[in-house]
Amino acid sequence: MIPEKPRVLLISPQPFFEWRGSPLRVRFNAQALAELGYDVDLLVMPVGADKAIPGVTLHRAPNIIRAKKLAIGPSLPKAILDVALFFKAAALARRRHPHVIHGIEDAGPIAAVLARRHGAKMIFEKHSDPASYKKGFVRNLVMAAYRRVERFSIRRADAVIGTGPALVEQAKAIAPGKPVHHVFDIPSSLVEPDPARAAEARARLGLPAGAVLALYVGSFAVYQGIDLLFRSIPAATRRNPHLHFAIIGGSPAEVAARRAELAAAGCADRVLFLGHVDPDELPHILAAADVLLSPRIAGRNTPLKLLDYLKIGRAIVACDNPANRLILDDANARLVAPEPDAFAAGIAALAADAALRERLGAAGRRLHLATYNYREYRRRLAEVYRQLLGPVADVCRSPDALP
Numbered sequence: 466m467i468p469e470k471p472r473v474l475l476i477s478p479q480p481f482f483e484w485r486g487s488p489l490r491v492r493f494n495a496q497a498l499a500e501l502g503y504d505v506d507l508l509v510m511p512v513g514a515d516k517a518i519p520g521v522t523l524h525r526a527p528n529i530i531r532a533k534k535l536a537i538g539p540s541l542p543k544a545i546l547d548v549a550l551f552f553k554a555a556a557l558a559r560r561r562h563p564h565v566i567h568g569i570e571d572a573g574p575i576a577a578v579l580a581r582r583h584g585a586k587m588i589f590e591k592h593s594d595p596a597s598y599k600k601g602f603v604r605n606l607v608m609a610a611y612r613r614v615e616r617f618s619i620r621r622a623d624a625v626i627g628t629g630p631a632l633v634e635q636a637k638a639i640a641p642g643k644p645v646h647h648v649f650d651i652p653s654s655l656v657e658p659d660p661a662r663a664a665e666a667r668a669r670l671g672l673p674a675g676a677v678l679a680l681y682v683g684s685f686a687v688y689q690g691i692d693l694l695f696r697s698i699p700a701a702t703r704r705n706p707h708l709h710f711a712i713i714g715g716s717p718a719e720v721a722a723r724r725a726e727l728a729a730a731g732c733a734d735r736v737l738f739l740g741h742v743d744p745d746e747l748p749h750i751l752a753a754a755d756v757l758l759s760p761r762i763a764g765r766n767t768p769l770k771l772l773d774y775l776k777i778g779r780a781i782v783a784c785d786n787p788a789n790r791l792i793l794d795d796a797n798a799r800l801v802a803p804e805p806d807a808f809a810a811g812i813a814a815l816a817a818d819a820a821l822r823e824r825l826g827a828a829g830r831r832l833h834l835a836t837y838n839y840r841e842y843r844r845r846l847a848e849v850y851r852q853l854l855g856p857v858a859d860v861c862r863s864p865d866a867l868p
Contacts, residue, residue, distance in 0.1 A: 470504040471850075471857050474563040474585075476554050476572040478547055480535050481509035481523075482516035484744050485684070486769045487592050489653050490628070491569060494590075495521045497843040502861035503850070506561055508554055510535060510546055524557060526550040537686075539611065551575045558583050564857060565850065571611065573618025581621070586853050589622035591615070591632045594765045619643065624853050626846075629766035629791060644852065648845045650769055652776045654744040655839055663752035670737060670753070675707050677816040679782075680754035682713040682747065683770050685723075690760030690784060693805055695723055697760070699730040700809035705816045710736040711754065713747075751777040755822060756815045759783040762803040767791045772837050778830035780822035782811040792837065797828035843867070 477491040499520030511528035526549040558579045567588040568576025580587035625645040627633035636645045685691045727733040757774040783789045785800035801811040844864040851858045
């Protein structure tokens with residue numbers, strides 16, 4: 466008789482699939498669990514691109530408001546769809562009888578209620594501290610409510626996963642003695658950079674001979690430090706005539722506004738806007754750059770882009786703050802004050818020193834290979850489940866036996 470696979474109901478209250486932090490991580494969670502031998506049902510919001518994951522059954526909450534997209538963060542449409550998500554999760558739990566219900570962020574209460582109802586183990590996964598990004602009276606009220614929801618989820622959970630050390634410590638403070646695990650983020654793609662494709666990508670950009678390319682990837686949200694980045698570009702180009710920039714991300718309206726700013730500053734011809742790039746194409750484009758940029762000035766967890774950057778083995782310029790210091794130091798990055806002149810000076814200094822770029826990039830690549838990679842991520846996730854389920858998990862594969 467073939468042993469029964471442990472069943473997992475993984476609930477993510479975000480659009481899926483989208484190329485950003487939480488949906489990417491949910492994808493890797495589901496993929497890793499399926500590779501380990503779990504029977505995975507993934508329940509997501511009704512919006513987002515279809516993304517097939519081998520061994521994973523994808524379910525969507527009903528689109529009762531016919532939404533076409535959802536903004537990041539709390540909103541009335543999202544609250545309505547959260548109710549639809551709950552009822553879909555309840556139906557799946559009744560039918561599938563999962564051994565584990567794994568709730569991501571504000572799906573924690575859904576997982577807690579259904580786990581208690583069906584006698585399942587419950588995991589709560591914390592990706593961020595949204596309160597660190599929000600300002601203003603209304604936002605603060607919303608975040609106060611969210612913190613109560615989060616505390617409920619942590620206290621009801623059988624195990625908690627945090628994506629960064631600060632998030633782990635927050636969870637431990639809320640529920641002392643609770644098993645809280647650090648399962649860090651990893652790069653957004655499992656594809657390794659290919660030198661030939663990187664050379665092709667750089668050639669397509671049409672850069673002049675001798676150009677040094679600094680590249681940013683990410684959203685144009687304020688907390689990403691996007692204003693700092695664009696204020697630093699004119700000063701950086703004045704410092705080094707060979708310096709060019711490429712920007713990945715931003716909506717058409719956001720790009721148009723930034724183009725106008727750069728034109729007024731007289732450096733629009735030194736900046737290329739590449740739009741959005743498929744995650745599996747991103748490693749080759751990042752490898753076409755000489756310097757990679759992370760201007761984020763707020764937050765408690767490490768920007769996902771830094772993990773992409775470390776993997777590529779290119780020099781990084783980043784703001785010197787606690788979130789970035791979680792994985793960066795002076796041996797693998799140029800850390801600068803979160804001010805336009807300092808950021809510009811850091812970029813220009815690396816643009817002028819190829820040996821320093823090579824040394825910093827190689828140190829970052831070594832860190833990726835040692836720690837921030839998919840195999841280590843999968844191993845840590847497997848240990849969370851093994852500790853939670855005990856002998857029930859014995860039928861699953863050892864992560865050390867997987868490629």
